[in-house]
Amino acid sequence: xxxxxxxxxxxxxxxxxxxxxxxxxxxxxxxxxxxxxxxxxxxxxxxxxxxxxxxxxxxxxxxxxxxxxxxxxxxxxxxxxxxxxxxxxxxxxxxxxxxxxxxxxxxxxxxxxxxxxxxxxxxxxxxxxxxxxxxxxxxxxxxxxxxxxxx
Amino acid sequence: xxxxxxxxxxxxxxxxxxxxxxxxxxxxxxxxxxxxxxxxxxxxxxxxxxxxxxxxxxxxxxxxxxxxxxxxxxxxxxxxxxxxxxxxxxxxxxxxxxxxxxxxxxxxxxxxxxxxxxxxxxxxxxxxxxxxxxxxxxxxxxxxxxxxxxxxxxxxxxxxxxxxxxxxxxxxxxxxxxxxxxxxxxxxxxxxxxxxxxxxxxxxxxxxxxxxxxxxxxxxxxxxxxxxxxxxxxxxxxxxxxxxxxxxxxxxxxxxxxxxxxxxxxxxxxxxxxxxxxxxxxxxxxxxxxxxxxxxxxxxxxxxxxxxxxxxxxxxxxxxxxxxxxxxxxxxxxxxxxxxxxxxxxxxxxxxxxxxxxxxxxxxxxxxxxxxxxxxxxxxxxxxxxxxxxxxxxxxxxxxxxxxxxxxxxxxxxxxxxxxxxxxxxxxxxxxxxxxxxxxxxxxxxxxxxxxxxxxxxxxxxxxxxxxxxxxxxxxxxxxxxxxxxxxxxxxxxxxxxxxxxxxxxxxxxxxxxxxxxxxxxxxxxxxxxxxxxxxxxx
Ligand SMILES: Cc1cc2nc3c(=O)[nH]c(=O)nc-3n(C[C@H](O)[C@H](O)[C@H](O)COP(=O)(O)OP(=O)(O)OC[C@H]3O[C@@H](n4cnc5c(N)ncnc54)[C@H](O)[C@@H]3O)c2cc1C
Ligand code: SF4
Numbered sequence: 001x002x003x004x005x006x007x008x009x010x011x012x013x014x015x016x017x018x019x020x021x022x023x024x025x026x027x028x029x030x031x032x033x034x035x036x037x038x039x040x041x042x043x044x045x046x047x048x049x050x051x052x053x054x055x056x057x058x059x060x061x062x063x064x065x066x067x068x069x070x071x072x073x074x075x076x077x078x079x080x081x082x083x084x085x086x087x088x089x090x091x092x093x094x095x096x097x098x099x100x101x102x103x104x105x106x107x108x109x110x111x112x113x114x115x116x117x118x119x120x121x122x123x124x125x126x127x128x129x130x131x132x133x134x135x136x137x138x139x140x141x142x143x144x145x146x147x148x149x150x151x
Numbered sequence: 152x153x154x155x156x157x158x159x160x161x162x163x164x165x166x167x168x169x170x171x172x173x174x175x176x177x178x179x180x181x182x183x184x185x186x187x188x189x190x191x192x193x194x195x196x197x198x199x200x201x202x203x204x205x206x207x208x209x210x211x212x213x214x215x216x217x218x219x220x221x222x223x224x225x226x227x228x229x230x231x232x233x234x235x236x237x238x239x240x241x242x243x244x245x246x247x248x249x250x251x252x253x254x255x256x257x258x259x260x261x262x263x264x265x266x267x268x269x270x271x272x273x274x275x276x277x278x279x280x281x282x283x284x285x286x287x288x289x290x291x292x293x294x295x296x297x298x299x300x301x302x303x304x305x306x307x308x309x310x311x312x313x314x315x316x317x318x319x320x321x322x323x324x325x326x327x328x329x330x331x332x333x334x335x336x337x338x339x340x341x342x343x344x345x346x347x348x349x350x351x352x353x354x355x356x357x358x359x360x361x362x363x364x365x366x367x368x369x370x371x372x373x374x375x376x377x378x379x380x381x382x383x384x385x386x387x388x389x390x391x392x393x394x395x396x397x398x399x400x401x402x403x404x405x406x407x408x409x410x411x412x413x414x415x416x417x418x419x420x421x422x423x424x425x426x427x428x429x430x431x432x433x434x435x436x437x438x439x440x441x442x443x444x445x446x447x448x449x450x451x452x453x454x455x456x457x458x459x460x461x462x463x464x465x466x467x468x469x470x471x472x473x474x475x476x477x478x479x480x481x482x483x484x485x486x487x488x489x490x491x492x493x494x495x496x497x498x499x500x501x502x503x504x505x506x507x508x509x510x511x512x513x514x515x516x517x518x519x520x521x522x523x524x525x526x527x528x529x530x531x532x533x534x535x536x537x538x539x540x541x542x543x544x545x546x547x548x549x550x551x552x553x554x555x556x557x558x559x560x561x562x563x564x565x566x567x568x569x570x571x572x573x574x575x576x577x578x579x580x581x582x583x584x585x586x587x588x589x590x591x592x593x594x595x596x597x598x599x600x601x602x603x604x605x606x607x608x609x610x611x612x613x614x615x616x617x618x619x620x621x622x623x624x625x626x627x628x629x630x631x632x633x634x635x636x637x638x639x640x641x642x643x644x645x646x647x648x649x650x651x652x653x654x655x656x657x658x659x660x661x662x663x664x665x666x667x668x669x670x671x672x673x674x675x676x677x678x679x680x681x682x683x684x685x686x687x688x689x690x
Binding site for chain 2: 019020021022023024027029071074086089090093094096097098099100102103106107108110111112113114115116117118119120121122123127128131132134135136138139140141142143144145
């Protein structure tokens, strides 16, 4: 998505996003910047002007080069611009986890949940009987009342 | 321009309005329902899209202040620690409700005489029992008979799967010798009445695209519309009118879909706008006879607002819990600490609800009903990879006692898109509730450990969930004494004889269970009282 950020800004933003949600190389789970979450942010900016200025503020306060965008540098931004940082963080989580491929990597179906849903086995009668037996054995656990007296 | 009067005018097409209309069907009266929202079509359900989770933070948020759709009205919650949530449209909040379906218990209706707090209801559990049963059949309720927590009853369908998470926690409760039972759910465990069974999608708050959840958009409304009940959508009622000569309600003024103000006359009116919408409408209906709002001679309209404040505790287990699979709120429910025991340091009690865990985005953003993102950076990676899949949690759902200072008023400035004054919420937690939340969090921890959790993640019990205003009750309470209640034992206004209120506003106390089975049982009961007294209804 062009026009919103210069190449340097985009590199900085990607580096910042990589710090927010880093990769898990062992499980081949990509970091947020590498996944392209900045494109998702760019789409949101069209509707959310405030998010645009929050990102600008953070980029203006960031180190000059993407290489210097370490977790320490991001913590400094969080402390200096807490509201802007919080806005970016929430939308980053939205952009990252709205990706079906990422959902699958954290153990959740990548498909739209309807109409397919998930297969969940029902407990058999015998299992339910066995599990609830101790509860039934202890007997009633509510206080009953008589009918209301009409005055 | 005034239209021909109808026999019955219902305002609001949600849980209570639909059940009430159904109850009156056999009278063959002309029934009209005005609803500010519209029908949802199949393609509108976000769970059919790849990025379904995003809609929870936009057009399908449960918070009208986030959604800001045409049919929504804003709610000023700046003076409250909980904000009300809802859905405005055909089905009302049963569109995005989670279908957890516990009944209230006998003692819930007698808290003053049994425990010295709250007030007694002018009806009791046993009077409502046949209406609970009728409503369970109409809705398609799944559950397991024989729960020792209640007088005997049997849900019409077998219980929905508890899932791995529910079975694990059940064993924890058994270990401690505490009560639990598979949750009753307004969710189909089997095909029923032409509706499909639940596919365990786990996104019940995004509307059930399968039609398995017992929203009145799937249960009552298709029957009602086929039977000739007129449902006018995108019609927002501004105020209820009073005939100064008879003192009876004569009809309403409402905005039609084109924004035109119209009058609709009626012989009998029923308000079903939920616990915030109903007092808002009455307070907006001022006249010479009712300068402080309609049916408000007691001054109780808007007061005694009750939610169910809640907090959560989660445990990390050794195997994946697959908590995102299955209906969100319903797995098992413990009522071990439901009844009063003064030795615990509080009165009345709470339930421990084992729902399921949520989807990754919502978890990362803090959980359902919370705006508190989990940490970023390396810790984020660790939590999502090594904690999230292994979680099972318990929610402590407390009874909220009625307190007059917790209330709905009208905001002096804020309005909806038709210029109608919006509601303002003033609400704080009582010491009793705080003690309950703390007690509940400790007991929940014990259960999770007994069930095998290797680590406990505790929320801050002083900080209740912000978007937990799912249940809105008490703001037009029932009672026998017109000096301190708004409606009588069958939902009729003490002040205006042809005005009925049929939603959760009329609850006297809140119990510690989700309210909708009771709201609908009450609506059916009120309908039944009207039918039995039809000859001299307005005497
Ligand atoms: C996210 C969520 C989860 C929930 N989970 C559960 C659960 O698991 N179990 C449970 O028991 N309950 C649950 N609830 C609560 C449940 O949805 C409500 O208790 C129930 O729907 C209340 O019924 P009602 O008829 O009073 O109001 P609603 O169902 O909200 O219907 C009120 C209707 O009135 C309309 N209306 C309001 N004002 C006007 C006006 N001026 N003119 C015209 N129309 C108007 C609204 O548009 C709305 O459609 C949940 C609610 C939410 C939001
Ligand atoms: S989990 Fe079941 S009830 Fe909930 S939305 Fe999916 S199909 Fe409907």
